[in-house]
Amino acid sequence: MSGHQTYQPRSPFMKWMERRLPIAGLVYSSFIVYPTPRNLNYWWTFGGILSFMLAAQIVTGVILAMHYTPHADMAFKSVEMIMRDVNYGWLLRYAHSNGASMFFIAVYIHMFRGMYYGSYKEPREVLWILGVILYLLMMATGFLGYTLPWGQMSFWGATVITNFFSAFPGIGESLVTLLWGGYSVGNPTLNRFYSLHYLLPFVIAGVVVLHIWALHVVGQNNPAGIEPKTDRDVVRFTPYATIKDAFFMICFSLVFAWFVFYTPNYLGHADNYIPANPAVTPTHIVPEWYYLPFYAILRAIPDKLMGVLALFGSIIILAFLPWLDTSPVRSARYRPLFRQFFWVFVIVCLGLGWLGSKPAEGGYVIASRILTIYYFAHFLIILPILGWVEKTKPLPNSIAESVLHDGVPVGASAPAPAKV
Amino acid sequence: MATNSSAEHSRRDFLYIATGAVAAAGGVAVAVPMIAQMNPDASTIAAGAPIEVNLAPVAEGQVIKVFWRGKPIYINHRTKKEIDAARAVDVAALPDPQPDTARVKQGKDQWLVLVGICTHLGCIPLAHQGSYNGFFCPCHGSVYDTSGRIRSGPAPSNLPLPPYVFLSDTQIRIG
Amino acid sequence: MSLKRSILALTVATGLAAFAVPAFAQDHSHDVETPPKQKWSFSGPFGKFDRAQLQRGFKVYREVCSACHSLELIAFRNLADQGGPEFSAAQAAVIAGEYKVPDAPNDAGEVVDRAARVADYFPKPFPNENAGRAANGGAYPPDLSVMAKARTYERGFPWFLIDIVTQFQEQGPDYVTALLTGYAEKPAHFELPDGSAYNKYFPGNAIKMPPPLSDGRVEYTDGSPATTLQYAKDVTAFLMWTAEPKLEARKRLGFQVMIFLLVFAGLLYFTKKKVWKQVALHPEDLKPRDPAPGEYRPH
Known part of the structure; x- marks a missing residue:
């Protein structure tokens, strides 16, 4: 297989079409002959899995919208009627609610993969920042969707999260009233959340197009973290990447199906099967699992405004990662120190997640504070310094070489890591 | 090799x-x-179960409208004059030939039970209207006679009959 | 190496800070006990409801619980649904006929009660929440339709992870059974508010609901023991069905989907291996050579 080939329309119709709207040529060059590094491992299949999850969420969501009633008095019941009366309604609803969790599992793996292999580094900064924007949009969509069943956690989650905005001095109160469309979370809030929950996935789809566009301009990073040099370093996207993606997508679907069919309520909260009650707050209010690390950061800080800023800051800081990491070497394979700090960081994030599910008292708060400090230190202190002090391992001469020798460069004269 | x-x-x-x-x-x-x-979901199907209608309060010459599966059902207590008009027609000359006797239950000639949905495009025809004093659809001008048969206008066929049975002389079950 | 060790030490320290400190923070200000695990016919990947148990549970609900607790989401027709108590359609119609529900306004605009039909939902014992509170010492008896899914208790680490694999998700039913059988004499130090009963499993221990079940209260005709524990288990199973009426269909379809996905994944795995074999690298590929015309070059 050789590198770039251009699309040659064969039938008269495709020839006619190609002169007017070269969509077949676009598909051909982007998803068929597009060169992809041959050493991509299975962690690289999560981009495809995320596209699949987005499509699955949009399809099941559009269908659920056909049966759902966005009214404070009827929302809870309409969801239950979907579960009981609509043909396969239970399947569609459980697929959608668990699909959100699967979406986040996939995005977290995708993000940590990017961090481990330095996928955010020059020239992929814009690609990475678009990813951070997608992540933020996903968080917003997930939150809006979780309010729709209008159970106790929906209602109080909506109350707590929208109250973030009351932290801003001066304008806070009026800002929150604006968000609610009332003096408390109520029917107007539910209606606008429903509207936005339907809108945002299509915004996500739009940014995904930009994300893929940016990806196709700079090309994929790979486990070796070096650019492809010859055609032996790459394979065609189809069939090589597509079949690999498809295989792992089905493996991922096994996990997805396990949750949908066998433990459909495991990732939710029992409290959300209690209809919303503005008079009673659940004793132990926690967000969905995918927000827990950020929730821990929020609660670690005793000041309201600072807590909210820290929460937003912990996400926004990701956008600056390309400049906070000062090392010229991308892949953690050749960065022995970074690799350890990476795993410490993963453990810290998991720890924050666990703490976010615990009550905000005693030792939990102290532990949250330590881990919050570490979280920010990882980005602001450890990564910049590591770039200067770390002695990196020699990089392989080419991707093909790294594949054949399992990452160990051949020859005695391994070149020093080039500034890329 | x-x-x-x-x-x-x-x-x-x-x-x-x-x-x-x-x-x-x-x-x-x-x-x-x-x-x-x-x-249709399970609750819609359950709500579509047969309904019973008491005919006793319906006076001669009166038309009532009940709903079954979301469809308007006309129950027409026809007068002798209306029955005679429906029967004094050359059936073969009708656009959708059907004798009046085939549109009512035997021995219950006065009770005409119809689905009140115009066979043209689904509007609800008005009772006791039109040149045959049967039904007239205001949307596109279809005219039905006192047996609910199409006589003129764009509708292709007669007003359909819902499934129903007489439980007694004054009680019917539709569906 | 020493730096490596110091990072490991830091990890351990962080881990300790995160996981050890909170261990001291657990406080037990009241004596709420963890519900004991029961055996349920509907647990596990092939779980099914026990029809006889659901029918007995319905009897307990009808003769005991329904005096105060509504079952808003359940229609009489559901009693004949597949995967439920599976009363016959005729039995469901007879049961419905024994209830009165308000009819649509008549020609005079009055609302009069009529016998329920299978399409009707179980009538509520109280016309509104305030009426329910007034009749029950200020506490509103909650609707029971999804109760078995609306209650839980914490499993703790590492059980919450193991539960994904073992598919244990019967915390709700375990809790309901425990609550119904958990009435006891209050401990000496416990101050019980007036009009409340002491319950080992209820959060806060003081519950407004008086002990609803007692041995022999409901008559069983199928030879099952007429004990409080049996009543509790039966009505819990019934409430699990009302909360998750499609449980059997879900688990059945789940098994089919799992088999399909495993076969599909296996086929894709071998297809992938075949496809990639065509581009396997060999050491001679690494020998330097001139780039072919039109060969791929990085941007």
Whole structure:
């Protein structure tokens, strides 16, 4: 297989079409002959899995919208009627609610993969920042969707999260009233959340197009973290990447199906099967699992405004990662120190997640504070310094070489890591 | 060498075909719930159960409207004059030939029970209107006679009859 | 190496800070006990409801619980649904006929009660929440339709992870059974508010609901023991069905989907291996050579 080939329309119709709207040529060059590094491992299949999850969420969501009633008095019941009366309604609803969790599992793996292999580094900064924007949009969509069943956690989650905005001095109160469309979370809030929950996935789809566009301009990073040099370093996207993606997508679907069919309520909260009650707050209010690390950061800080800023800051800081990491070497394979700090960081994030599910008292708060400090230190202190002090391992001469020798460069004269 | 490679070929072809076939089957299976959910749900089906109507309060010459499965059902207590008008027609000359006797239950000539939906495009015809004093659809001008048969206008067929039975002289069950 | 060790030490320290400190923070200000695990016919990947148990549970609900607790989401027709108590359609119609529900306004605009039909939902014992509170010492008896899914208790680490694999998700039913059988004499130090009963499993221990079940209260005709524990288990199973009426269909379809996905994944795995074999690298590929015309070059 050789590198770039251009699309040659064969039938008269495709020839006619190609002169007017070269969509077949676009598909051909982007998803068929597009060169992809041959050493991509299975962690690289999560981009495809995320596209699949987005499509699955949009399809099941559009269908659920056909049966759902966005009214404070009827929302809870309409969801239950979907579960009981609509043909396969239970399947569609459980697929959608668990699909959100699967979406986040996939995005977290995708993000940590990017961090481990330095996928955010020059020239992929814009690609990475678009990813951070997608992540933020996903968080917003997930939150809006979780309010729709209008159970106790929906209602109080909506109350707590929208109250973030009351932290801003001066304008806070009026800002929150604006968000609610009332003096408390109520029917107007539910209606606008429903509207936005339907809108945002299509915004996500739009940014995904930009994300893929940016990806196709700079090309994929790979486990070796070096650019492809010859055609032996790459394979065609189809069939090589597509079949690999498809295989792992089905493996991922096994996990997805396990949750949908066998433990459909495991990732939710029992409290959300209690209809919303503005008079009673659940004793132990926690967000969905995918927000827990950020929730821990929020609660670690005793000041309201600072807590909210820290929460937003912990996400926004990701956008600056390309400049906070000062090392010229991308892949953690050749960065022995970074690799350890990476795993410490993963453990810290998991720890924050666990703490976010615990009550905000005693030792939990102290532990949250330590881990919050570490979280920010990882980005602001450890990564910049590591770039200067770390002695990196020699990089392989080419991707093909790294594949054949399992990452160990051949020859005695391994070149020093080039500034890329 | 050549046999080897052709054996390899057919094995590979089989694998590709099998994988493709399973993928296609999976795609079809996924489509089933997505399409099935559009059909009436269990509560709609349960609400579509037969209804009973008491005819005693319906005076001669009066038309009442009841709803069954969301459709308006006309129950027309016809006068002698209306019955006679419906029967004094050359059936063969009608656009949708059907004798009046086939549109009522035997021995209950005065009770005409119709689905009150115009067979043209689904509007509700008005009772005791039009040139035959039967039904007249205001949307596009279809005219039905006192048996609910189409006489003029764009509608292609007679007003349909819902399934119903007489439980007694004054009680019917529709559905 | 020493730096490596110091990072490991830091990890351990962080881990300790995160996981050890909170261990001291657990406080037990009241004596709420963890519900004991029950055996349920509907647990596990092939779980199914026990029809006889659901029918007995319905009897307990009808003769005991329904005096105060509504079952808003359940229609009489559901009693004949597949995967439920599976009363016959005729039995469901007879049961419905024994209830009165308000009819649509008649020609005079009055609302009069009529016998329920199978399409009707179980009538509520109280016309509104305030009426329910007034009749029950200020506490509103909650609707029971999804109760078995609306209650839980914490499993703790590492059980919450193991539960994904073992599919244990019957915390709700375990809790309901425990609550119904958890009435006891209050401990000496416990101050019980007036009009409340002491319950070992209720959060806060003081519950407004008086002990609803007692041995022999409901008559069983199928030879099952007429004990409080049996009543509790039966009505819990019934409430699990009302909360998750499609449980059997879900688990059945789940098994089919799992088999399909495993076969599909296996086929894709071998297809992938075949496809990638065509581009396997060999050491001679690494020997330097001139780029072919039109060969791929990085941007």
